[in-house]
Amino acid sequence: MAAIKNVAVVGATGKIGGPIVARLLESKLFNVTVLTRDRGRQRRFPPGVAVKEVDYDSVESLEAALRGQDALVSAVAFEAIDAQKNLVDAAVQAGVRRMIPSEYGNDTLNPKLAAFPIYQPKIAIRERCERKVAENPSFSWTTIQNASFLGPDWTLDFIVDVKQRRADIKDGGDVLFCATTYDDIAQAVIGTLTHLDETANRPVRISSVNTTQNELIAIAKELGATDGWDITHSKTEDLEVEALRRWAEGDHSDEVIAMFINRAFIGDGWGGYFPVRDNDLLGIKGLDREGLKAIIKLAIDR
Numbered sequence: 695m696a697a698i699k700n701v702a703v704v705g706a707t708g709k710i711g712g713p714i715v716a717r718l719l720e721s722k723l724f725n726v727t728v729l730t731r732d733r734g735r736q737r738r739f740p741p742g743v744a745v746k747e748v749d750y751d752s753v754e755s756l757e758a759a760l761r762g763q764d765a766l767v768s769a770v771a772f773e774a775i776d777a778q779k780n781l782v783d784a785a786v787q788a789g790v791r792r793m794i795p796s797e798y799g800n801d802t803l804n805p806k807l808a809a810f811p812i813y814q815p816k817i818a819i820r821e822r823c824e825r826k827v828a829e830n831p832s833f834s835w836t837t838i839q840n841a842s843f844l845g846p847d848w849t850l851d852f853i854v855d856v857k858q859r860r861a862d863i864k865d866g867g868d869v870l871f872c873a874t875t876y877d878d879i880a881q882a883v884i885g886t887l888t889h890l891d892e893t894a895n896r897p898v899r900i901s902s903v904n905t906t907q908n909e910l911i912a913i914a915k916e917l918g919a920t921d922g923w924d925i926t927h928s929k930t931e932d933l934e935v936e937a938l939r940r941w942a943e944g945d946h947s948d949e950v951i952a953m954f955i956n957r958a959f960i961g962d963g964w965g966g967y968f969p970v971r972d973n974d975l976l977g978i979k980g981l982d983r984e985g986l987k988a989i990i991k992l993a994i995d996r
């Protein structure tokens with residue numbers, strides 16, 4: 695496959711979209727165009743990034759913005775996953791050769807997740823991509839599975855809140871899960887766009903660390919957060935039952951979504967731990983225990 699030169703990014707103003715744009719620019723391998731709902735955000739991007747305003751409801755608007763682009767990296771918000779239907783269609787019509795849909799989480803190919811309503815939109819987008827590939831072999835996709843984001847604002851508050859010294863320990867706390875820094879996720883995008891054949895039409899699975907809730911607490915304690923922990927315990931099996939019941943009753947609150955996410959991230963065998971990873975292929979070095987410790991320290995001090 696010919697090298698990718700022109701890359702469009704949607705959701706570039708978001709948590710993971712920002713680091714992806716920064717790394718694409720830093721690599722000096724690509725011309726970067728950001729598609730946004732609001733061109734006023736142009737101020738947020740460094741010089742050299744082209745910014746185009748788009749209407750996610752209009753395939754025509756998206757197709758026009760994607761003409762001439764080799765790749766489309768989507769980092770749209772969880773609430774906007776459905777909006778990618780038009781993006782997929784527009785990308786194919788515009789001749790985009792690789793799309794990275796917005797996933798950046800658990801392994802949505804894990805059959806257990808198929809029963810979880812919160813993963814349906816991402817699964818539907820991947821299946822749409824698969825159908826488009828069958829019709830247009832010049833189009834291709836890759837999803838990036840990084841399990842949990844790893845940073846002061848994610849994992850280290852949601853899974854173990856090292857600053858507030860608070861954790862709800864799931865299933866005993868020794869279940870291994872993967873966690874990945876924004877930097878390594880952004881590197882996975884570069885690795886994908888520079889290894890087109892090896893990454894075509896499949897998920898790539900990555901992690902910066904494989905850890906457990908108990909390890910995160912132990913490291914926080916080594917760093918001086920010794921006393922005053924507020925620890926509760928729950929079983930992800932119970933969370934799943936409650937989440938499915940409440941969702942069926944129409945409760946789609948953040949609390950219920952968090953129950954599903956906890957089952958999927960920390961439940962043993964549910965897709966939050968990848969025994970086989972694509973780190974080497976994609977140029978991801980990951981973190982040793984000292985590296986993890988440094989991130990936990992940042993989270994404690996923030």
Ligand SMILES: NC(=O)c1ccc[n+]([C@@H]2O[C@H](COP(=O)([O-])OP(=O)(O)OC[C@H]3O[C@@H](n4cnc5c(N)ncnc54)[C@H](OP(=O)(O)O)[C@@H]3O)[C@@H](O)[C@H]2O)c1
Binds near residue numbers: 797848
């Ligand atoms: N694994 C994890 O731990 C983890 C954690 C959080 C998120 N994620 C996943 O990562 C992906 C990106 O999430 P994020 O948290 O980085 O996204 P975010 O910061 O919430 O938003 C990203 C961008 O999406 C665009 N957008 C388009 N339509 C939108 C709408 N209707 N509502 C809100 N934003 C909209 C916005 O860009 P414009 O305004 O420029 O259009 C926004 O800046 C998602 O797939 C999410 O599920 C994973």
